Amino acid sequence: MSDDLTVIGQILESDRAAVLQDWLGEIRATAGLGASTKTLNADTESLLKGLDKGIKSGQDGTHLDGTAWEALKDALEELSSSGAAQGISAAQTSAVVMALKRPLFERVQARLANDPVRMASGIWTVSTLVDRLSQFTLATYQKTREAVIARQQQELLELSTPVVKLWEGVLAVPMIGTLDSNRTQLVMESLLQRIVDTGSELAIIDITGVPTVDTLVAQHLLKTVTAIRLMGADCIISGIRPQIAQTIVHLGIDLQGITTKASLADALALALKRGGYIVTRAKA
């Protein structure tokens, strides 16, 4: 094993520039990348450097877990995360690494032409090594993507629950999207906090943007309403579409004791009326 790695080390030592050149050529031919060649040059350069360092250290490269392989891993992470950020596909990113096979194969072949047994094992070593690099790249690529997804989910969660002030002492939350426990918790927390901060006596929860209401969603709504009442404020649920009203009745959900209105406008009108306001038209 280490003997075969030494061969690769020698190859990198003697004609690194040529390997790099062939590799870049191979990448252009197979990966079909439109990415800027400048970053690609830098990336491949640092990859080879890292590989060289790892091999020279003589540490076992089976799992790439020695300290000497850190530089190589860093380079691979850099390659895959920049690929993920630029929108390059996972296949293309791993193809960049896989393209290293041919230049190395050719050189191992040339170097060990008169020793078929060693040549075969040398090629095997190169193959497994590059495969491992590729696997690592893919894993990192996926991790980067998952981080992006998690961040977007969080942003979506925060974006979709704004608490707006409609009038002095009247707050409104336009709910958009399906209500699950997490969302309800977040809405409840931000709404209750705003009630305390502003001293508002009335909160309107508008569920126009909630696609479906089932028993679970209703339960979450009831919880929110109860919490608001416990704080000493009042709550109106608005934006109940005809279909949803039918569903609520058919499911036997009890909304007794909760003020409900068909639209946000109706809810605001009621809120103003309760506050003692009269809306009149200045001109007929």
Added chain:
Amino acid sequence: MTEGQQRIPILRMGKCLLVTIQVDLQDQTALALQDDLSAKIDQVGASGVIIDISALEIVDSFIGRMLAGISGIASVLGATTVVVGMQPAVAITLVELGLSLQGVKTALNVERGMQILAGTIDEVDTSGD
């Protein structure tokens, strides 16, 4: 009752009693408050009780039940209870514990609580005339 037991002060404001809970309630303290408050309502003939829990940050089911209990006792003795200033976290906890404190009046702060009490006391007065 043990010696040195912490007691919650009960302030009298005319026909109303004001209880401000400034510490995290121990079960014993809560029970003592229940005793003291019912005695005080009887003694001064109070028609309203305000319990300010704005400084209360931790509740459990016992305290939740006790709040409902005090309100029930007060209403039997002819006084209206308003719980004021509940913190969001406390409200969420009570809801998650399944305690909705049905029948307990709530208000955002002491001022609003006084307004509610003034409203109910007026009603009582006019109905009595």
